[in-house]
Amino acid sequence: MNRLAQGVVMLLFGGAVLRASLTDMYLRYVKESLQPFLIGASALLIAAGVMTLWYELRRGDGSAAEPHDHGGGHREPRVAWLLLAPVLGLLLVAPPALGSYSAGTAGTALSGEQRRVDFPPLPQVSLVELPVLDYATRAIWDDGRSLAGQRVRLTGFLTTDGSEQYLARLVLSCCAADARPIKVGMTGQAPTGLADDTWVAVIGTYVDTTGVDPINEATIPYIDVESWQTVPAPSRPYE
Amino acid sequence: MWRRYGDAVTLSEPGTAPAAPATRGQRPSGRSGRLRSRGDRSVEILVALLIALVILRSPIAAAVDHPMVQTWTTIFVAIMVQALPFLVGGVAVAAAIAVYVPPSFWRKALPRHPVLAVPVASCSGAVMPGCECGSVPIAGSLVRRGVSQAAALAFLLAAPAINPIVLVSTAVAFPNNPEMVLGRGLASMAVALVIGWLWIRLGRTDLLRLPHRPELDDTSRHRAFWQALRHDVVLAGGFLVVGAAVAATINVLVPQQWVQAVAEHPWLAVLVLAALAVLLSICSEADAFVAASLTQFSLTARLVFLVVGPVVDLKLIAMQAGVFGRRFAATFAPITLVTAVGMALLFGWLLL
Numbered sequence: 226m227n228r229l230a231q232g233v234v235m236l237l238f239g240g241a242v243l244r245a246s247l248t249d250m251y252l253r254y255v256k257e258s259l260q261p262f263l264i265g266a267s268a269l270l271i272a273a274g275v276m277t278l279w280y281e282l283r284r285g286d287g288s289a290a291e292p293h294d295h296g297g298g299h300r301e302p303r304v305a306w307l308l309l310a311p312v313l314g315l316l317l318v319a320p321p322a323l324g325s326y327s328a329g330t331a332g333t334a335l336s337g338e339q340r341r342v343d344f345p346p347l348p349q350v351s352l353v354e355l356p357v358l359d360y361a362t363r364a365i366w367d368d369g370r371s372l373a374g375q376r377v378r379l380t381g382f383l384t385t386d387g388s389e390q391y392l393a394r395l396v397l398s399c400c401a402a403d404a405r406p407i408k409v410g411m412t413g414q415a416p417t418g419l420a421d422d423t424w425v426a427v428i429g430t431y432v433d434t435t436g437v438d439p440i441n442e443a444t445i446p447y448i449d450v451e452s453w454q455t456v457p458a459p460s461r462p463y464e
Numbered sequence: 465m466w467r468r469y470g471d472a473v474t475l476s477e478p479g480t481a482p483a484a485p486a487t488r489g490q491r492p493s494g495r496s497g498r499l500r501s502r503g504d505r506s507v508e509i510l511v512a513l514l515i516a517l518v519i520l521r522s523p524i525a526a527a528v529d530h531p532m533v534q535t536w537t538t539i540f541v542a543i544m545v546q547a548l549p550f551l552v553g554g555v556a557v558a559a560a561i562a563v564y565v566p567p568s569f570w571r572k573a574l575p576r577h578p579v580l581a582v583p584v585a586s587c588s589g590a591v592m593p594g595c596e597c598g599s600v601p602i603a604g605s606l607v608r609r610g611v612s613q614a615a616a617l618a619f620l621l622a623a624p625a626i627n628p629i630v631l632v633s634t635a636v637a638f639p640n641n642p643e644m645v646l647g648r649g650l651a652s653m654a655v656a657l658v659i660g661w662l663w664i665r666l667g668r669t670d671l672l673r674l675p676h677r678p679e680l681d682d683t684s685r686h687r688a689f690w691q692a693l694r695h696d697v698v699l700a701g702g703f704l705v706v707g708a709a710v711a712a713t714i715n716v717l718v719p720q721q722w723v724q725a726v727a728e729h730p731w732l733a734v735l736v737l738a739a740l741a742v743l744l745s746i747c748s749e750a751d752a753f754v755a756a757s758l759t760q761f762s763l764t765a766r767l768v769f770l771v772v773g774p775v776v777d778l779k780l781i782a783m784q785a786g787v788f789g790r791r792f793a794a795t796f797a798p799i800t801l802v803t804a805v806g807m808a809l810l811f812g813w814l815l816l
Contacts, residue, residue: 226506226510226698227504227506227507228694229506229507230506230507230509230510231694231695231698232694233507233510234510234698235694235697235698238701242545242548245545251545253538253542254538254541254542254545254546255542255545255546259545259546259549262549262553263545263548263549265549266548266549266551266552266553267548269552269556270548270552270697273690273693273694273697274694276690276694277690277691277694280687280690280691301695302695302698302699302702302786303702304698304699304702304703304705304706304786305698305699305701305702306702307701307702307703307705307706308698308701308702308705309510309513310540310705310709311540311541311544311545311705311708313517314537314540314541314544315541315545317517317518317521317524317525318524318525318528318534318537318541320528320534320535320537320538320541321534321538322538323535323538323539324531325531326531326532326534326535327535398637398752400542400543400545400546401538401539401542402539402542402543402546402712402715402746403746
């Protein structure tokens with residue numbers, strides 16, 4: 226790949242990442258906190274692409290040669306062609322956030338989470354919106370004490386594990402590559418007839434039923450569902 | 465000395481020695497026909513490829529609609545996007561070092577004797593945040609700047625593993641086991657020192673091939689900076705694509721039940737986690753959390769995972785092969801792997 230093409234590829238890659246980081250698209254792949262660094266890096270990449278084009282075109286339409294000696298000398302790297310893969314991934318495929326496929330093939334990762342010892346009391350209102358992870362840790366590690374008698378609202382997507390459908394949310398530590406599911410089982414008026422990957426918000430209360438994840442034998446907490454509704458997929462799909 | 469090598473007219477016959485010193489100011493316009501040799505079609509190929517892909521957009525989208533393919537692509541893209549700031553940042557620092565820092569600085573900053581330079585270089589690795597994507601190009605530019613190979617390699621090993629971000633992430637991932645942070649820091653430092661001193665002992669400076677960098681001889685330092693940045697980004701980036709693709713493939717195809725069955729055997733667990741660390745190529749800031757989630761495994765086995773990951777994995781091997789040459793990578797990787805496992809087991813036994 227000659228220098229001009231490299232410049233073009235850098236422009237494309239930088240542009241693709243910049244576009245992803247300025248919209249909500251980047252949230253499908255990495256955390257929010259990475260956004261300023263993504264913008265900076267992609268801007269630098271675009272600048273490098275522009276400067277490369279500038280220098281190459283200034284030489285006079287490629288009439289100045291590029292080094293082509295193969296005898297252990299310097300040759301423009303051919304692996305550079307591989308950089309088209311993420312460019313195409315971002316621009317052409319633009320894959321969605323991870324969903325029930327990942328959640329269904331991995332065991333619930335609650336035991337891998339940093340163990341909490343503090344469970345601040347929930348605000349005394351009729352309905353509390355809780356992240357799925359928060360609910361699961363309070364249910365398992367605090368035996369639901371801080372959840373007693375409290376109506377909570379959990380938002381997650383549906384995933385089937387074995388024969389049962391769970392409410393799940395994927396938790397990131399770094400990026401989507403290390404996403405692990407947190408699953409919550411549902412009793413009571415659980416949603417029925419919905420396909421996996423449907424995003425729902427369930428309102429319910431804590432119940433001390435627990436289940437076992439068939440994949441890794443970990444404990445799955447349950448929520449007694451009072452009502453539910455489908456919701457649009459959130460822009461921040463991971464917790 | 466090849467001055468203004470970048471402007472020289474190079475004959476592109478294979479096997480000939482690198483071109484004679486520049487024909488300054490002489491630009492044989494009549495030869496422009498011959499100069500459009502095979503390599504120059506890159507832009508045309510690129511454009512044709514992109515046009516074809518845009519036209520075939522819908523059939524391609526239909527083909528990748530399977531959830532496994534989408535998951536694979538998401539993980540692949542995620543790794544590339546996550547790594548990008550570190551890659552570009554590391555390469556920018558490397559290019560800046562290569563171009564703007566005078567060679568005399570390195571000769572003054574590091575002890576002359578390689579045996580002393582190794583520990584100093586290892587400690588300086590602690591101030592370079594970012595994952596291993598950045599340390600390979602930087603180590604390359606250090607060698608180019610006259611730093612001894614052993615010290616540069618010690619830096620390459622220490623930087624991704626003992627910088628503050630990684631240690632903090634390890635502390636957060638193992639809040640009930642702060643000895644994991646200590647174990648990781650000490651073991652990784654030990655690996656850098658051992659390999660650095662071993663490299664001096666081996667005395668095989670011929671193993672490290674540094675590709676000729678004509679753009680660095682450019683009289684315009686700013687142009688040299690951009691040229692170096694471009695070259696390193698596409699080189700390291702291309703290899704990163706390989707690593708990310710393999711990591712995504714493993715991530716999508718390895719069932720967790722197998723992992724559990726293996727974790728129950730202590731020696732198998734260590735070997736498997738070491739192999740996993742090499743295969744998964746996870747950024748050193750994140751591997752602590754992945755290790756924390758492998759609750760079925762002992763802390764010692766997970767320490768092996770944490771120590772091996774930043775110093776040898778597919779991504780790094782591929783990058784090192786690209787920057788330093790295949791012979792180097794073939795020697796360096798196994799030695800480092802054995803040392804890393806050994807040091808992790810040692811400190812695991814001492815601390816955990």
